[in-house]
Amino acid sequence: MKAFFAALVAAAVTSVTAHYTLPDFIMNGAATSDWEYVRETQNYETNMPLTDATSPLIRCYENNTAASTSTATVQAGATVGFQANGDFYHPGYFSAYMSAASPEADSEEAGTSQTWFKIWQDTPTYTPGTDGQPGTLSFPLETTDQFTFRIPPSLPSGQYLIRGEQIALHVASTYGGAQFYLSCAQVNVENGGDGDPTPLVSFPGVYTGYEPGILIDIYDLPSNFTGYVAPGPAVWNE
Structure with missing residues (x-):
């Protein structure tokens, strides 16, 4: 009986450590403190991912933590990013979005309408098969604990939300199987330009x-597969 309960505890620990949150904003080449500039997500204790792509939580995975989160000052064109509280154990697709924040980045109203634009993505690399064998996908950021990207240099100055996301695809062969790990940082962008982010x-x-990039069996690709199709809009980074 003791062995049985020990196995259950071990399984629970493994389940939690195989998941993660994105609590740290990366700026000036270093990660900041947990939840300093990143809105605390609902899974901050459990690490469990979101699996409903249509849930209101898909925006920032938080409720009412905007006002208690500080706003970082960053420069247009700077390299920023997110650091997880553990390695990205699961293979997946990474992206970063931004939204102009009205009235301010620390308001719950920010980012609640059609204001988001994609500024970066990291897609799995497809290698075609040979001699009748199926092709494979590889995931460059797997087993790292952070991802970074550039704020578009022509982005107008002002307050924004930055949304970092990994869509883990290890059990994405059925609807609702993809796992969304995400969070939002609050920033004030300085020295910006006159760009017009779209779409x-x-x-x-x-x-x-x-979407074919969300509902996908990465371990059994179809015979007509030619490459991973990223979900969401095209990247704007000018």
Whole structure:
């Protein structure tokens, strides 16, 4: 009986450590403190992912933590990012979005309409098969604990939300199987330009969960597969 309960505890620990949150904003080449500039997500204790692509939580995975989160000052064109509280154990697709924040980045109203634009993505690399064998996908950021990207240098100055996301695909062969790990940082962008970010999308709204980059069996690719199709809009980074 003791062995049985020990096995249950071990399984629970493994389940939690195989998941993660994105609590740290990366700026000036270093990670900041947990939840300093990143809105505390609902899974901050459990690490459990979101699996409903149409849930209101797909925006920032938080409720009412905007006002208690500080706003970081960053420069247009700077490299920023997110650090997880553990390695990205699961293979998946990474992206970063931004939204102009009205009235301010620390308001719950920020980012609640069609104001989001994609500024970066990291897609799995497809290698075609040979001699009749199926092709494979590889995931460069797997087993790292952070991802970084550049704020577009022509982005107008002002307050924004930055949304970092990994869509883990290890059990994405059925609807609702993809796992969303995400969080939002609050920033004030200085020394910006006169760019016009497009296209603009909303969260929820941009995903249905049926996109070929979300509903996919990465271990059994179809014979006509030619490459991973990223969900969401095209990247704007000028």
